[in-house]
Amino acid sequence: MKSSGSKPMRILRAVDYRVMPWKNGGGTTTEIAVSPERAGLDDFDWRISMARVETSGPFSSFAGIDRTLSVLEGEGIVLDVAGLPPTRLTTASVPFAFPGDVPTSAALIGGPITDLNIMTRRGRMAHEVERRPFSAEIRLAPHADATLVLAVGAGATLFTDDGPSLEPLDMLIVDRDRPELRLQPKGQGLLFVIGLHRFAANR
Missing domain, CATH: 2.60.120.10 (Jelly Rolls)
Structure with missing residues (x-):
C-alpha cells in the first residue's frame, strides 16, 4: 500500500x-x-x-x-x-x-x-515537515490534503474506534478533514508529521 x-x-x-x-x-x-x-x-x-x-x-x-x-x-x-x-x-x-x-x-x-x-x-505538490518529541499524548488536526505521521524510537496507540497501534517506523496516512487524532506513546520517541499539499490545478 x-x-x-x-x-x-x-x-x-x-x-x-x-x-x-x-x-x-x-x-x-x-x-x-x-x-x-x-x-x-x-x-x-x-x-x-x-x-x-x-x-x-x-x-x-x-x-x-x-x-x-x-x-x-x-x-x-x-x-x-x-x-x-x-x-x-x-x-x-x-x-x-x-x-x-x-x-x-x-x-x-x-x-x-x-x-x-x-x-x-x-x-504539483508542496510539503511541510514537523519534528515533535513524543513522550506524552499528542493531538493532531489534519489540515493538509494528506497528513503522514512516522513514529521513530517508540510506537504509538491511536485513540479511535478500533485503537490500532503504530510500531516504530510504521507510518500513518490520514486524508484531509478527518477528525482530530489522539496518539499515546508506547515509550519515548519522536513523531515526524508531514503535510502534503496538492496545487489546485492538479486536484
Whole structure:
C-alpha cells in the first residue's frame, strides 16, 4: 500500500517497505510511500524514504524536486547545498528543506547515519515537515490534503474506534478533514508529521 488512495486513514507497516538502490547507485534507500503507486524516481508526485548513509559524498540530483532531510540515527552530517552555507544536521535538528536539483553533498560527522527524506514535485505538490518529541499524548488536526505521521524510537496507540497501534517506523496516512487524532506513546520517541499539499490545478 504505497499511495494515498481513497481510505480516510491507513497504516503502512515498516516490514512492508521496499528497499531499492539510490538514483546515483551509491547505496540503498527504503521507500516508505510514494504517489502515484509504484511510481519511479522520475515520475512521482511525492515520495517518503529512509536511507542509510555510510560514506561522505554527493547526493543524487532530482530535477524539479523539493526535499526535506532529517537525521534519524547516528551522529549526523554536514550538508553542503550550492548557494547555502554548510548546515550541520543531527538527530536533534529541525528538518532541513532544500531544492533537490542543485549540487549537494554531505560529510559524515562520526560514522554512518540513517536519514528521512521527503520529496515533492515542484508545481504539483508542496510539503511541510514537523519534528515533535513524543513522550506524552499528542493531538493532531489534519489540515493538509494528506497528513503522514512516522513514529521513530517508540510506537504509538491511536485513540479511535478500533485503537490500532503504530510500531516504530510504521507510518500513518490520514486524508484531509478527518477528525482530530489522539496518539499515546508506547515509550519515548519522536513523531515526524508531514503535510502534503496538492496545487489546485492538479486536484
